[in-house]
Amino acid sequence: MNIKARLAQINPQTGDIRGNKALIFEEIEKTGQDVDLIAFPEMALTGYCIRDLIENNAFIEENLEALDEIKEKTGETAVVLGFIDKEDGDLYNAAAVIQNGEIKGVSHKALLPNYRYFDDKRYFDSGEDIKPIEIEVSGEKISLGVSICEDMWDSEYDREPVSKLEEKGTDFLLNINASPFESGKRKKRHELIQRHIKDTGLPFLYLNTAGVADMGDNILVFDGDSLAYNFEGELIGKGKQFGQKSFKVDIETGKSGVFKGDEIETERREKEIFEALSFAVKDYCRKTGFKKIVETISGGIDSSLGLAVCVEALGSENVEAFNLPSEVNVEETKRDAEKLAGNLGVKYSSIPVEDIYQETLESYEKNYSDVEDDVSKENVYARTRQMIMMLASNEKDSALLVSNGNETEIGLGYVTLYGDMAGGLNILGDLSKKEVYEVARYVNERHEKEVIPDSVFERRPSAELREGQVDPFDYSTVSPVIKEFLEERKDPQQIISEFENQKLEEKRYSDRKTGESIYEKYSIKEFKDIVYDTHKRFQNSSFKRVQAPPIIAVSSRAFGTDFRESILNGYNPENSS
DSSP states (O other), X not given: OEEEEEEOOOOOOTTOHHHHHHHHHHHHHHHTTXXXXXXXXXXXXXXXXXXXXXXXXXXXXXXXHHHHHHHHTOOSSEEEEEEEEEETTEXXXXXXXXXXXXXXXXXXXXXXXXXXXXXXXXXXXXXXXXXXXXXXXXXXEEEEEEEEGGGGOOTTSSOOHHHHHHHTTOSEEEEEEOOBOOTTHHHHHHHHXXXXXXXXOOOEEEEEOEEEEEOSSEEEEEEBOOEEEOTTSOEEEEOOBTSOOOEEEEEEOSOOSOOOOOOOOOOOHHHHHHHHHHHHHHHHHHHHTOOOEEEEOOSSHHHHHHHHHHHHHHOGGGEEEEEOOOTTSOHHHHHHHHHHHHHHTOEEEEOOOHHHHHHHHHHHHHHTOOOOOHHHHHHHHHHHHHHHHHHHHHHTTSOEEEEOOOHHHHHHTOSOTTTTTOXXXXXXXXXXXXXXXXXXXXXHHHHTSOSSOHHHHHSXXXXXXXXXXXOOSOHHHHHHHHHHHHTSOOOHHHHHHHHHTTOSOHHHHXXXXXXXXXXXXXXXXXXHHHHXXXXXHHHHTHHHHTTSOOEEEOSSSOSBTTBOOOSSOOOOHHHHO
């Protein structure tokens, strides 16, 4: 039998049941009776990242009342809707199947993830009764197998909800999600769904939320990118990546003994990351009420990419750039900052900070003591700049101030607390220094012209906090080392051992400028010293990270919610080696 289905790839607002209900009604009304089934994402009524709001009983009851209102307005078109169910005091991440004003059945999420950003076991009970739900289409009974997000990621569990649905006579499979983006995840989803189709012989619809939500320390990007397959494993429909847009597919129910499989287009990594960041900034601003962004641009690579992301997100008319030079800033960086702003069409202002800097030091020394530490003086520059930027943020109709410390700098502690870390959102905190350069190059390719000046790519990075300063790191080496610590959870000894046995991923450690192999650049002792120094900086700077603005997460693991580190950590791997 052929079923016309609509996958409503919507963008729920965390906790806004009334607004989400209106969005759901709008999609249902838009659909009319043109389809047999319309599906909405996981926890579409409440938003997924509600955290301890789930402990508010009035909130849970409002969600159930909203479900009843939606139920009363349904007709022949079956509706699959993610919500929070409550039974005998237990809470479930659930999907209701509704038709003709009646709840035909409810599926409870069986597999509860308890890793990365997910904390489902803290809030929900696990669904035990896994079975298809019957709906009626053109007078015929159809068994719909509904699973929820993790239920299809079953390889690490002792239960297989998708297989169980097939065993109980499902006609086709539907998996509703709030699945966060990471670069390359589309391919992983595709391969997993292909496995389920091959095993079951059933058509498979995968529906994902499109928008951002937060876990406090991180902004999660739900990329949409919904997928629809027939029972031979061929891709027959795909939702927009990084956008709220529903689409229709025709599904032929039943089983097929033939599995053809299909390939899927994989986006260029730099393109995906850039679009994920700009989508996140746009939706974050919409959901928090910010209409404008202000940003400091130094003439360096990080703020150049950050500004390009913001302009892509909100348009040049809603972004303002500031250059805040001191007497140690060179003409070249000031010129590049102004050129970048002109290339992107944003309003540009230059506010010198030297007088404020000098007055601050003079007042301190006059009333307390002399300042002898050079780093202390340098940090006054950084904090002076951010004081001015917070003033601009408040004055510009409460514009959002963004920061651009990248993952490598944050990992090293090479950022100034209450200085360049200040702001309401960190755009680049999940990109290594190497990735910043790669995505920035893509920006120029995307525009087919030199938006970010070529000299920004060629100049050695510098914080410009003292005369002649340059960053004291080989970023082509320390960037991947930080990634190994953070994303792979490798300890220094393991990384050093891999170097000694030449088992490091050479592409990850390659030096784009020189073309040298990591094994050509360093002796074992030199590399060992770099790794231990990097780890020491990494561990000693945790106090900064726990006070940082939320970071947009685009990788398998970002600083923030998914990396639970202690400030009072006395572990020293160098002494134990």
